[in-house]
Amino acid sequence: MLETALALIDADGVDALSMRRMGKALDRDPMRLYRFASSKDELLDGVVELVLSELRIPHTDGADWEEVLRRTARRFREIALAHPHVVPLMVTRPLGTPLALRPLGTLRPLEDLLELLIGAGFDPKGALHAYRLYMGFLQGHVLNELQERVTDPEETDDLLRLGLHRLPVREFPRIRSLAAELAAYDGARELEEGLDVVIAGLHRQLTG
Amino acid sequence: MLETALALIDADGVDALSMRRMGKALDRDPMRLYRFASSKDELLDGVVELVLSELRIPHTDGADWEEVLRRTARRFREIALAHPHVVPLMVTRPLGTPLALRPLGTLRPLEDLLELLIGAGFDPKGALHAYRLYMGFLQGHVLNELQERVTDPEETDDLLRLGLHRLPVREFPRIRSLAAELAAYDGARELEEGLDVVIAGLHRQLTG
DNA sequence: AGTGTTGCGCTACGGTGTAGACGCTACAGT
DNA sequence: ACTGTAGCGTCTACACCGTAGCGCAACACT
Numbered sequence: 001m002l003e004t005a006l007a008l009i010d011a012d013g014v015d016a017l018s019m020r021r022m023g024k025a026l027d028r029d030p031m032r033l034y035r036f037a038s039s040k041d042e043l044l045d046g047v048v049e050l051v052l053s054e055l056r057i058p059h060t061d062g063a064d065w066e067e068v069l070r071r072t073a074r075r076f077r078e079i080a081l082a083h084p085h086v087v088p089l090m091v092t093r094p095l096g097t098p099l100a101l102r103p104l105g106t107l108r109p110l111e112d113l114l115e116l117l118i119g120a121g122f123d124p125k126g127a128l129h130a131y132r133l134y135m136g137f138l139q140g141h142v143l144n145e146l147q148e149r150v151t152d153p154e155e156t157d158d159l160l161r162l163g164l165h166r167l168p169v170r171e172f173p174r175i176r177s178l179a180a181e182l183a184a185y186d187g188a189r190e191l192e193e194g195l196d197v198v199i200a201g202l203h204r205q206l207t208g
Numbered sequence: 209m210l211e212t213a214l215a216l217i218d219a220d221g222v223d224a225l226s227m228r229r230m231g232k233a234l235d236r237d238p239m240r241l242y243r244f245a246s247s248k249d250e251l252l253d254g255v256v257e258l259v260l261s262e263l264r265i266p267h268t269d270g271a272d273w274e275e276v277l278r279r280t281a282r283r284f285r286e287i288a289l290a291h292p293h294v295v296p297l298m299v300t301r302p303l304g305t306p307l308a309l310r311p312l313g314t315l316r317p318l319e320d321l322l323e324l325l326i327g328a329g330f331d332p333k334g335a336l337h338a339y340r341l342y343m344g345f346l347q348g349h350v351l352n353e354l355q356e357r358v359t360d361p362e363e364t365d366d367l368l369r370l371g372l373h374r375l376p377v378r379e380f381p382r383i384r385s386l387a388a389e390l391a392a393y394d395g396a397r398e399l400e401e402g403l404d405v406v407i408a409g410l411h412r413q414l415t416g
Numbered sequence: 417a418g419t420g421t422t423g424c425g426c427t428a429c430g431g432t433g434t435a436g437a438c439g440c441t442a443c444a445g446t
Numbered sequence: 447a448c449t450g451t452a453g454c455g456t457c458t459a460c461a462c463c464g465t466a467g468c469g470c471a472a473c474a475c476t
Contacts, residue, residue, distance in 0.1 A: 019434080020432080028455095029456055030434095031456065032456085039434085040433065088303060095355060098355075098371060100372045100374055101371055104379075107375070107380060111379070111380045118382065124382070127382075135348070135352070136348025136402070137345055139344075144343070147302045147303060147306075148307070149307075150306070151306040151309070163308035163309055166308055167312070167315070171312075173319075174322040174323055174332070194340075194341050194344070196409070197341060197408075197413070200408070201408060204405075227463080228462080238464090238465095243423090248465090
């Protein structure tokens with residue numbers, strides 16, 4: 001059910017998911033779907049919850065919080081890349097719904113990370129702030145990474161491959177001159193660098 | 209035109225924007241709109257560009273990059289809070305379009321920040337990474353902040369006000385115990401704290 | 417005056433989410 | 447055994463969507 005919805009989204013994007021199409025995929029009357037989710041919005045929330053349920057934060061008694069954060073971040077990135085079409089839903093869906101009304105599965109990572117951080121020595125308030133900084137960074141990174149798409153993989157010249165020749169030279173000199181760097185984008189590495197910064201910041205906050 | 213679209217979105221959310229409704233608002237045939245934007249997607253891109261055009265990065269010859277980043281971040285937050293319904297579009301719309309094909313106005317901040325960072329001493333590659341970290345953080349923060357919505361402002365008990373009593377105590381003890389902190393969310397302050405971390409990280413990267 | 421071109425308004429098509437009516441089935445009460 | 451009724455799966459129907467396509471009107475040019 002939710003799995004089918006996810007499959008459709010993965011295959012053809014969010015817009016491709018319609019009640020009728022899903023009915024067809026399941027070979028059921030589209031109206032039957034309303035037994036499982038009482039509206040399409042709820043169904044979308046369900047899909048987000050399903051995907052997010054793949055992110056489990058290991059329980060470590062606060063031993064090595066830094067490493068847990070790193071591993072979790074990598075896992076989050078993997079999941080996002082595995083379901084790129086779901087990412088817009090993931091970052092967008094909670095906006096309408098106040099925290100406490102969100103699907104419970106969605107709150108699991110928050111709860112577990114709070115647990116981890118508090119165990120690591122943060123006071124509750126600090127843990128919350130740390131969580132926000134960390135999760136915000138993660139979302140930001142994933143959004144960034146998904147935007148970096150090579151346009152025309154056939155072309156060898158970076159400028160052309162990325163379509164950058166379209167940009168007026170006079171107005172966007174810096175972007176154009178970074179063609180090589182843009183073409184060589186390495187998401188995994190960039191994530192690590194970002195993590196270094198964020199975790200260093202958290203460390204300072206913890207000890208200072 | 210774009211202004212009207214923005215007004216409709218601000219008033220009633222993205223879903224409330226339809227070609228027909230816009231036609232009505234402008235007292236024109238809905239089909240006329242296709243003279244200005246050749247599809248609804250393009251129109252949405254236009255709205256994003258319009259909003260983003262309010263974010264101008266001051267030109268400072270690299271004198272005080274740190275302060276520029278701080279001011280820009282605050283401005284970005286202001287804009288996002290002024291147009292909360294546009295934020296989903298802002299973070300979501302670029303996902304389908306490779307960087308170079310995006311509306312030019314959208315690339316302005318990237319170009320200008322690169323300029324700023326390079327002027328501040330970053331090498332081009334480092335500037336790009338710094339930009340990504342910074343902008344990713346900003347998007348993350350704004351998404352976070354927009355999620356923190358008080359549910360029932362009448363209620364005085366934080367737990368009830370936020371609807372947190374709905375959460376199973378045994379499964380979500382930490383979230384529940386943070387009710388007071390959640391209720392007292394201060395976006396401006398949280399932005400500053402995040403900026404401290406990010407900028408400290410960038411500094412280290414610059415000097416080390 | 418005749419003709420080509422351009423732009424505008426409208427209609428219509430194929431889709432959407434979902435409310436509500438419709439009939440079947442299966443059980444409860446007599 | 448018969449009937450009332452409650453539930454449930456199905457279908458129809460409504461109001462709306464984005465936009466392709468068409469015909470008319472007005473203008474420019476010969």
